[in-house]
Amino acid sequence: MRKLPLNSPTPRHSAKGQAGQGVKHDSAWKHVSGQARYIDDLPVPEGLLHAAVGHSDQAHARIVSMDLDAVRQFPGVVAVITAADVPGHLDIGPVFPGDPVLAADLVEHIGQPIFAVAATSHDAARQAARLARVEYEPLDAVVTVDQALEQQLFVRPSQTQCRGNPDKALAEAPNRLQGQQRVGGQEHLYLEGQACLVEPTEDRGVFVHTSSQHISEVQKLVAEVLGLPIHEVQAEVRRMGGGFGGKETQAAPLACVAALLARATNRPVKYRLSRSDDMIQTGKRHDFLNSYDIGFDHDGLIHGADIMVAARCGYSPDLSDAIVDRAMFHADNAYFLDQARVTGHRCKTHTVSNTAFRGFGGPQGMMIIEQAMDDIARHLGRDPLDIRKTNLYRPGRDITHYGQTIEQQVLPQLLEQLEASSDYRQRRGEIDTFNRTSPVLKRGLALTPVKFGISFTARHLNQAGALVHIYTDGSIHVNHGGTEMGQGLYIKVAQVVASAFQVDLDRIKVSATRTDKVPNTSPTAASSGSDLNGMAALDACEKILAGLVQFASEHWSVSPEQVIFSDNRVRVGDLSVPWAEFVQTAYLNRIPLSSSGFYSTPKIHYDPKTGKGRPFLYYSHAAACSEVVVDTLTGEYRVVRTDILFDAGRSLNPDIDLGQIEGGFVQGMGWLTTEELVYSDDGRLLTTGPATYKIPAVSDCPPDLRVALLENSPNREATVFHSKAVGEPPLMLGISVWSALRDAVSSVTGYRFSPPLDAPATPERVLAAVTASKTWQAQQKESA
Template identity: 60%
Template sequence: MRTLAETPPTTLTEQSFGGVGTTVPHDSARQHVMGTARYVDDIAEPQGTLYAAVIGSRIAKGRIRSLDLKAVAAAPGVVALLTLDDVPGHTDIGPVFPGDPILTQSDIRYAGQPIALVAAISEKAARQAALLAQIDYDAQTPQLDAETALANQQLLRPSHRMQLGDCATALQQAPIQLSAKMQVGGQEHLYLEGQVSLAVPGEDGDMLIYTSSQHPSEVQKLVAEVLNQPLHKVTVDMRRMGGGFGGKETQAAPWACLAALMAAKTGQAVKLRLPRKDDMVMTGKRHPFVNRYHIGCDEQGRLLAADIEVIGNGGHSPDLTDAIVDRAMFHADNAYFLPNADIRGHRVATDTVSHTAFRGFGGPQGMLIIERAMDDIARHLGCDPLDIRKRNLYAEKRDLTPYHQQVEFATLQRLVTELEQSSDYWARRKAITQWNNGSAILKRGLALTPVKFGISFTLQHLNQAGALLHIYTDGSIQLNHGGTEMGQGLHTKVAQVVASTLGVDLQQIRITATRTDKVPNTSPTAASSGSDLNGKAAEQAALTLKQRLSDFLAEQQAVPLSQIRFSDNQVWWDDHQSVTFAELVQQAYLARISLSATGYYRTPKIWYDREKAQGRPFFYFATGAAVSEVIIDSLTGEYRLLQTDILHDVGKSLNPAIDIGQIEGGFIQGMGWLTTEELVWNAEGQLLSNSPATYKIPAISDTPPIFNVRLFEQANAEATIYHSKAVGEPPLMLAISVWSALRDAISSLSDYRISPDLDTPATPERVLAAIEALKKQQEAS
């Protein structure tokens, strides 16, 4: 007999209010609007809770000569101090590789590095006391430049190389050769809710941690290790985050560990919440990169060879830099076939805070260099950049990536062609060219850029998830899974999967906080895999319970299992006879049928041989394309985004409204990374862009007045949850169209003969500098 668990979801006939494919609000939307959504800082604190503040380094590099905390200990309200000597267990909390000391008492490796922790009866008292620390440093000059670090072989991890064909020979024989280098800036996460943890000690060494983290299981592991306790004594609870974007994948753990250590030392609950300035100084950013290309192409602009080098600035420790540079290398082709490729990636160390995950996880930095190449080829040949892009798209017999994974290219080609037509690209290109010819100062630019983004963790063991499902005797359902909700709507989508699988209304399902004592050994909510992994795990749990209920009802009614159908809160065994879901559950309970189940899923088909640099690191690719139009003032470098048209592939959407919201938000965040968000360190290694006053994220006024977003709904060919596709990260890279459009507008000043240098972020100052450099190049020629 075939079990329900073996039935593909696409053949199920269940219907319910709020099921898969319907537009329903975010599960916490009402609470968000009303201000009743509870975050870590809103949790009612136990009596006697202490408040902690971090004493951080005031230099970026050197050694501590002496540390005097007597004034801190004597300050009003201070209860306890914590230094490295107070740590009973591990002192290095590197998430993958060692290199992240929880506190330091000797070497200083970046400005703001935690040295000690002070706990007091109020947050204000703790912060004021922290300022009284007397620290004498032996300061050294910090090394901040990635290229210098590479020249000196200051590597966090070994370099890696991917090759396809014979790049050197093909490059030498290519009739056209071009080369370029560009700086790619980093990005501050600037989540609305900062880093915060509350540690509550229990009996016999137990510790309960409330934390704003994308990876509760990692927090559990690291807290247990610094406390020198087994993992089962630490429970991590995470209901929701006020934004994460990768900044809370690994870098929420240090603050949880410090709070737990202080709680264990004092026997009292401890809350540690970083002030915004400390948060920006003490936590890592999107990796800045330096990218280079040397390409060869034919007279039609088709690539023949691509020699690409990406240099990721990891800061002082490995953190996730190894995987991030890998993903930059995996995406250095973006949507284009490189018949002969040599791609090298370096992970360099500098004396800054350790950079970390950020939406796209290295993919955006890798894509930029090949998109620059597309524009450069077009200017060299006097072609429109879209023509060059289309000639180089993955296609039949041109579908192998530099890491030897085949690409399903038909969707990508259809998507680009459809957007080209729906956005009236060619009519607008003609109109813009004419407009530019008649405008001496203001210039417009237009660009269509595609995105091909691999979906899966590149670290293979992370591609797994679990879920826990309870059905109560009134028919209500409690759902728990290993993913975390950071505003992206993951809980809503996973609940919709369960609602569709069991044929019940969404309102019957309650999702509880992600907890390590409910679903253990979870992967981080990252890599755009939240719905793919946790949706499948939850579906498996629901199918298990559905099978039990179906078997019970089939036996009770003496009907074949194939006749059982779950739909509209009813369970049917023919077209005219049914029982309510709640009644069936009650009957099953009385018959001693288990109404609780776990679910588990691991991503199939993925593998990667690092020694050969070959494999299938991604289960599938998410694709999209964007057309952006800008206008610049050639006298000041100021600009505005006038219109953006997006067509994005989400497979069969689990929730169209949430998916469109993710696309819109991802695009605007990517636009900020590429245009206004500038990280600035001074020569002493101090971060100057350390507050919202000195760091500019996009405002609502930066949204284009014409902003068209459509879903390219075509079922995912792979067996993902209801054949959907991931949507969290890929839309960020659609913003490359804005940067490319700025270059297009600048190039119009040379009648499109010169392809300008424009590093990111392309601030008005950089745009103006690019204009001046272009004018000088014209004069020289």
């Protein structure tokens, strides 16, 4: 019996800290006081060794010889291993093969590990690893997307999604535009770098303390490289100091190397990367080359579209197949593309293998259609917001180019509300007046929407498990497969459990994620952590509740409907029993007080051969309105105000969600403005630390930042208490800043020219866009 059904209009709030209430992060005070423990803070076990790897300094080469004598002889070195010393699988590719834990005879990017060292100190291991003498036979290297496209070099086959006859629609359209853009990658730059601690156990097994978003993958791959059954490996993660996707697959190689060294020495091994090694050796957000060919009428309504997205995947598939899939799914963003073709290329390059990053390809896919919206507006002499509103999904125009119906229409209402609350029209008039009279400083304004699909694009990952125990004093212990990286997943799941039993939040304890408690976990990614694990925990609670209701009904001779859980008590007919007393009574009567729970996402399916299906259970929606001011003499700029409206359904925790929205927006703004990854022509990363790679600082944030949740918009799907995901969609709100920069530069020509502006829009690129605009204007005068 469900005492709190999934379709309940809202959880009751008779106890403190339940779902729907704003509650502070459970580890907030530990974070600010320094008491939160991360991998490098764990007590040092006896005999601890430290790991480091020697890595390739060639982008593409064969290893001719490798002399490690100096490495072995360095003071403090206890063991050195190569690919020949791996007892089990050498390849640890997370989905498709192509990622050797240590390269054997071929290296395919600068920074690829080729041997590993265990030493008595972190410094000794790193210094020793530099002493190897490796002879290479250099091979031709492909570094850029352009080179890979020219040579047709891909890590996975290209795919196409198509509806109707876009070529015919393009040919017959009254207006037609083509455009291209380059969208840069992004370094995760989590505060806690990649780290793990591996301890040998009985029976040849190991215990792995890992900073990973995908703990079961770490367990599986460690078992495979050691040649062990999975049950001989246990893995645990209490928290990460940030992940953003960078610890979904990239944590496993460290754990595998440390486990191999632990096996070789029979001693515990810690492996943590310095910041520079972390940036060189681990993957990043994919950079993309995108293009569009779009036909539209005189009102700006799109009739046909041909869109291409091409990602620099690096040397191996990693997660690139699904990432480019998601870029293709989101190449429409919030707009109905009637006759449309979207093609996605997974380009192989001899650079580090790029990986998951918040948004998982969706942000890169959205960028090209948002550029097209601005370009159409400039071509027609219209306000870009009007073009966006004209093309929004709405009833009758609600089927995506891959065949999924938009079942909950939120965007038209959301944009109208933000347009009004941000005073868009009034500010647009003021900005136009300012720009006409200001020769150097130009202001720009843009309001851009977000429609983001929620579910893993790999169908089998849409599942989760949980374990709930009630102890005889009424306290409750919860364990689930999700990992905590600062996003507040643990507190949200605790609130779900508190709501299920109608008890105060302080009765709930969520413990570290462990593979020997909840097995076969999915990664905490794809904005699905609360959806999946919250539902799994709720399932476990409902199983316990069913037994408790039946017991109370029989024990006190009342109907099941007369058993009500509320405000830390259980009302049984006319009797009201304190929660702890009720639990004790149930225990004495041998009623189960523990259960596992499970959840799998319904309805989803997708056929990559046809490019059709329903890959997402639902969509999260949002919009942002950003204003910038640009110095046209230097290209420098400031974001002066941003208004955000986000649809979180019935938020599980408004305080946590608002924080995620703010942080996601700033991270997206950084991706598109200041965060620039620079490679040399031979594939060497030149931006290897905060001194050369600039993430947004507090001073970069808009001084006027207004964030609100859309009211009265519960999820129509049966998610946990009808909430909607908040993790990734806020990042794409940063597109409003990039679009506002283009708007400011376009004002140089009276909004007649749509300037080229690749991302990140550094001051240098903004200045180049200003120069291109002035050149166009001069050419127009000459031709006139």
